[in-house]
Amino acid sequence: MRLADGSLRTMSDACRQSPDWAATRVWDLPPVDPEDGEDFETYLRRIGFDDVRLSYVQRGFAGAAGEAMRNLDAGVAVEALRDHSTGRNDWRILDGYxxxxxxxxxxxxxxxxxxxxxxxxxxxxxxxxxxxxxxxxxxxxxxxxxxxxxxxxxxxxxxxxxxxxxxxxxxxxVAPVIKLVYRFAAPVLPEGVMALYSALNPCMWWSPSVGQPTGEYVLTAFVTADRARELLALSEAGALERGVETLRAELGRPDLKPVEARMVNWVDDPYALxxxxxxxxxxxxxxxxxxxxxxxxxxxxxxxxxxxxxxxxxxxxxxxxxxxxxxxxxxxxxxxxxxxxxxx
Ligand SMILES: Cc1cc2nc3c(=O)[nH]c(=O)nc-3n(C[C@H](O)[C@H](O)[C@H](O)COP(=O)(O)OP(=O)(O)OC[C@H]3O[C@@H](n4cnc5c(N)ncnc54)[C@H](O)[C@@H]3O)c2cc1C
Missing domain, CATH: 3.50.50.60 (FAD/NAD(P)-binding domain)
Structure with missing residues (x-):
């Protein structure tokens, strides 16, 4: 993630340094309940979210839920945000599922x-x-x-x-979900940075190489909803190229080139659809x-x-x-x- 001073930092650094960071968080919602059948975007606008904040909700929570905010039930979304029955953190199984x-x-x-x-x-x-x-x-x-x-x-x-x-x-x-997976000859994100969030497409990136002693450097983009639809319309080669363009712009490295890349497309997988x-x-x-x-x-x-x-x-x-x-x-x-x- 790029901060106002142009540097790339961890999320906790960003929270401390960027006054706009609060706009990216939706977790502390006011105690206003959604109406029956209300969509998430209508609800968030009703409680005062502006376009900037909504764009962060789409890139974060709604992106993970897999669809555009207008296609999500607000009651379910709000309950999910308030629910901590599975803890507050995400964990990755280093040996794989x-x-x-x-x-x-x-x-x-x-x-x-x-x-x-x-x-x-x-x-x-x-x-x-x-x-x-x-x-x-x-x-x-x-x-x-x-x-x-x-x-x-x-x-x-x-x-x-x-x-x-x-x-x-x-x-x-069913949410349209794809992943773009790139292998690079050397680490791409600065040391200690595991994830990158962008306003471009794809918006959510992380490296599964962190914690793996393989010597390989892999970067994954997770893409859902309208952003996935946009990339799917470009075909695999076009989607992968768009991903590299996003990385080049975010990292300020016009020369960046992966060694290998592939798209994982659950939408067209006949056993997932x-x-x-x-x-x-x-x-x-x-x-x-x-x-x-x-x-x-x-x-x-x-x-x-x-x-x-x-x-x-x-x-x-x-x-x-x-x-x-x-x-x-x-x-x-x-x-x-x-x-x-x-x-x-
Ligand atoms: C990109 C991505 C990232 C995700 N990240 C996370 C995460 O970080 N954390 C998390 O908790 N969840 C995550 N999920 C969700 C999680 O993977 C699913 O909720 C979970 O795997 C669903 O399990 P399931 O058994 O219901 O279905 P599946 O795992 O899809 O199993 C269904 C099985 O049915 C088989 N099948 C389909 N058709 C037939 C047929 N005709 N005959 C026989 N077999 C058939 C399929 O091959 C498959 O093996 C993610 C999902 C995706 C796509």
């Missing part, structure tokens, strides 16, 4: 590269059909397909899902409706089912899986109790 998956998956029969095309369900159970023709049968199934895939109807349900479930899928939205779920104005209840079991056969997990506050996160996806497992155990228990009461 795989370390978590590996321990959770140990000993389980997991079939990779098995694309599900059709799910049949009835009073007897569930039959899942993969693209290679393999059928899988079970009494119950937990559906963890990403919201983007559910919305696309690439996986069909027979019979069709109940209207309430389909409506929930349609009401929620978007980044993560977004709660549009008025759609708060849709998360709960999406999570609700269907006829004691189809159970639902995945980030979009984790509720409006924990959606779009790994911990939300994990918690939703625990919730779905508990729902099945409870259904089995009820079944057992029912059987016992009939026999006795």
């Amino acid at each position: 795989n370390r978590l998956h590996e321990s959770w998956a140990s000993g389980l029969d997991i079939r990779l590269n098995t694309v599900v095309e059709r799910i049949e369900w009835d009073a007897e159970g569930v039959r899942v059909f993969a693209a290679d023709g393999q059928p899988f049968e079970a009494d119950r199934a937990v559906i963890t397909l990403p919201l983007g895939v559910l919305r696309s109807n690439r996986v069909t349900f027979s019979p069709e899902l109940p209207a309430e479930k389909r409506e929930a899928i349609d009401r929620l939205r 978007g980044g993560y779920s977004v709660t549009p104005p008025g759609a708060r209840e849709a998360h709960e409706a999406l999570a609700r079991p269907v006829s004691n056969r189809l159970f639902w997990a995945g980030e979009a089912t984790a509720g409006p506050l924990w959606k779009a996160t790994v911990h939300g996806a994990y918690a939703s899986g625990c919730r779905a497992a508990a729902e099945i155990l409870s259904a089995l228990k009820e079944n057992e109790e029912y059987k016992r009461s009939v026999i006795s």
Whole structure:
């Protein structure tokens, strides 16, 4: 981040030195509640945010939420800003998220590269059909397909899902999310600086090389909402070039050139079809409706089912899986109790 004196500093330096820094923070909102179905931009304007401050909200909080402020439910956004149930800090797992998956998956029969095309369900159970023709049968199934895939109807349900479930899928939205990843021959950000926030596109940059003893220097740009749409319209080469132009302008280094670059595009990935779920104005209840079991056969997990506050996160996806497992155990228990009461 560039300060008034032209130097690049850490966030805490910036807080101390720049009187404008307060404009970039939205966390201390006044105790004014949003109206039902109000969008976040309308709410923020109503409580006095000007265009400058709104641009910071878009680059920060709304950017992470994945959509333009006008496409976010204000009630959910404000509650998320006030909620500290997962702590106040973000943490990065230096060894990568795989370390978590590996321990959770140990000993389980997991079939990779098995694309599900059709799910049949009835009073007897569930039959899942993969693209290679393999059928899988079970009494119950937990559906963890990403919201983007559910919305696309690439996986069909027979019979069709109940209207309430389909409506929930349609009401929620999926954020356009991409990353631009660059490898440089030498560090690009000044020593001790891990992240860079820009008014240009992309606006949010950080280096995953910090803390990694690999000798490589990688810089990542995380891009969502209208900024992602703008870059996607340029194609991969154009988007990557725009990213380098932003870095050159921000760092004052017109000669800057990466050794290697690539774009990671979740929007066009057929097994994601978007980044993560977004709660549009008025759609708060849709998360709960999406999570609700269907006829004691189809159970639902995945980030979009984790509720409006924990959606779009790994911990939300994990918690939703625990919730779905508990729902099945409870259904089995009820079944057992029912059987016992009939026999006795
Ligand atoms: C760029 C980016 C950055 C993020 N940063 C963070 C962060 O810092 N912190 C955080 O907590 N969260 C972050 N998230 C969100 C987090 O990654 C997700 O919320 C979480 O991974 C969702 O888990 P899930 O199990 O619901 O879905 P997924 O992880 O998407 O799993 C769904 C699985 O279904 C598979 N699948 C899809 N279609 C089919 C099919 N037809 N047949 C069989 N399998 C299929 C997919 O291949 C995938 O493996 C980020 C997301 C993105 C995109």
